[in-house]
Amino acid sequence: MFLAALVPAMLLAGGALGVGPKQLGADPVRTLLHSCGLTALNLLLITLAVTPLRQLTGWNNVQRLRRMLGLFAFFYALLHFTVYAWLDQGLDVKAIGADILKRPYITIGMLALLMLIPLAVTSTNGWMRRLRKRWQRLHYLIYPIAILGVWHFWWQVKKDIREPLLYVVMLGVLLGYRLLRAPLRRLLTSRCGSATVRERT
Amino acid sequence: MTRPTDPRILPSDITRSELFLNRRRLLELGVAGAAFGASGVNHLALGADAPPPVDRYKAPRNAAFSVTETPNTLEEISSYNNFYEFGTDKSDPAMNARAFKPTPWSITVDGEAEVKGSFTLEDILKPQALEERVYRMRCVEAWSMVIPWVGFPLGDLIKRFRPTSKAKYVAFTTLMDPKQMPGERDRVLDWPYVEGLRMDEAMHPLTLLAVGVYGKVLPNQNGAPIRLVVPWKYGFKGIKSIVRISFTENQPRTSWSGAAANEYGFYANVNPAVDHPRWSQATERHIGGSSLFAKRQPTLPFNGYASQVASLYTGMDLRRYF
Numbered sequence: 089m090f091l092a093a094l095v096p097a098m099l100l101a102g103g104a105l106g107v108g109p110k111q112l113g114a115d116p117v118r119t120l121l122h123s124c125g126l127t128a129l130n131l132l133l134i135t136l137a138v139t140p141l142r143q144l145t146g147w148n149n150v151q152r153l154r155r156m157l158g159l160f161a162f163f164y165a166l167l168h169f170t171v172y173a174w175l176d177q178g179l180d181v182k183a184i185g186a187d188i189l190k191r192p193y194i195t196i197g198m199l200a201l202l203m204l205i206p207l208a209v210t211s212t213n214g215w216m217r218r219l220r221k222r223w224q225r226l227h228y229l230i231y232p233i234a235i236l237g238v239w240h241f242w243w244q245v246k247k248d249i250r251e252p253l254l255y256v257v258m259l260g261v262l263l264g265y266r267l268l269r270a271p272l273r274r275l276l277t278s279r280c281g282s283a284t285v286r287e288r289t
Numbered sequence: 290m291t292r293p294t295d296p297r298i299l300p301s302d303i304t305r306s307e308l309f310l311n312r313r314r315l316l317e318l319g320v321a322g323a324a325f326g327a328s329g330v331n332h333l334a335l336g337a338d339a340p341p342p343v344d345r346y347k348a349p350r351n352a353a354f355s356v357t358e359t360p361n362t363l364e365e366i367s368s369y370n371n372f373y374e375f376g377t378d379k380s381d382p383a384m385n386a387r388a389f390k391p392t393p394w395s396i397t398v399d400g401e402a403e404v405k406g407s408f409t410l411e412d413i414l415k416p417q418a419l420e421e422r423v424y425r426m427r428c429v430e431a432w433s434m435v436i437p438w439v440g441f442p443l444g445d446l447i448k449r450f451r452p453t454s455k456a457k458y459v460a461f462t463t464l465m466d467p468k469q470m471p472g473e474r475d476r477v478l479d480w481p482y483v484e485g486l487r488m489d490e491a492m493h494p495l496t497l498l499a500v501g502v503y504g505k506v507l508p509n510q511n512g513a514p515i516r517l518v519v520p521w522k523y524g525f526k527g528i529k530s531i532v533r534i535s536f537t538e539n540q541p542r543t544s545w546s547g548a549a550a551n552e553y554g555f556y557a558n559v560n561p562a563v564d565h566p567r568w569s570q571a572t573e574r575h576i577g578g579s580s581l582f583a584k585r586q587p588t589l590p591f592n593g594y595a596s597q598v599a600s601l602y603t604g605m606d607l608r609r610y611f
Contacts, residue, residue, distance in 0.1 A: 114369035248377035
């Protein structure tokens, strides 16, 4: 899994060096920028899919992958920002600052990246122990981060919103599952309960 | 926009559909060939695809109307395109325009003009002397190229149609043919694509109708067989594969400004001082050439053509009429 998550980065690095199957095309900076951003978003959604997958299938092993997937999402988001700041903007601090303040889609993307930092830092076993219950609360930040990430994607598209729409739907399913799971279970158990009662009478 | 890259599928794993079809055709012909002796070989030769762009439009360079920067390569110019009729990704047009048939072609001329009707491309081109012009191209998405177009001034053609005094604008329409232009099956824009110019903009000597690039017939993905080039405006004004030219009294409703009037104006003059609502227009990334680390370059007013065209807009508030 570790190696699989590194494949996109290796393909892009290969493309930048002119080796391997991935070609960066006429505008390599844009290709790097978008590929890193999309990979971050993909990994973020995959991370969010781990818990539902475990609950629905009972495969408890997948839970162990969640931390690594989340850290890789952070890794690609950081690469995405690095490509933007360095290759696209040439480390022009003034231009980057103006962009972050003036361009709402960059503002929210930056916000999502900043929010990922504490999650990455506190991802170790030590921090989990130290923070206990607060760790869980802190890591609920992943939900607003994912929403901001998808929004960031949506907002920079010129006209064809079909692809960001797909991400909205996937995120909607992943978040909707969490919102509806508890009430649905309650509903199901209470139904079963009343059925049993009726049988007894 | 790029597609999501699925790390499990390498681009090299995917057989391009046309290759796949060619292979299948080869197999079929091979079977036919086996059945009818050696004749299959001849069929194969006949079945070859359309010839590659020929040097049909070799034309002398008009140095007075050319920039001195090094042009982008034909590969860059023909592989990185915004031509939504063939898909919204930059690499879609090169792939999806292969089967497009730019011949035969005719253009309908209508509206406020004395000479109207349907004209074949040959009719249109016959009296025009072609010339090469190296122009800057600035996309509204903040990237740029330098392109050696081959064409002739739009104004020369307009004079032949003798527009009346009522003709204040010229509107252009792209071919509407979802069979050939698969992007038109999706309602990304309100097809067919329409663009327009004010009459004085259309008559300006810089405004070009291009039929070639690098002395070759225009590749399909670049707007074959005939397209507009207005070098001081954002690239989307350069409507491609034109089938209709209409002279109108009122400002035509153009595709992008109709789709999002707050983001894309009718004028769409390149202007570093007026940002797109979502991104800065102050700088641009020049496509191609050196390295990943090339710096963005400042965008120039009217894309560097201010001395020739700024006078068209004296007294106009360019923030309002962006």
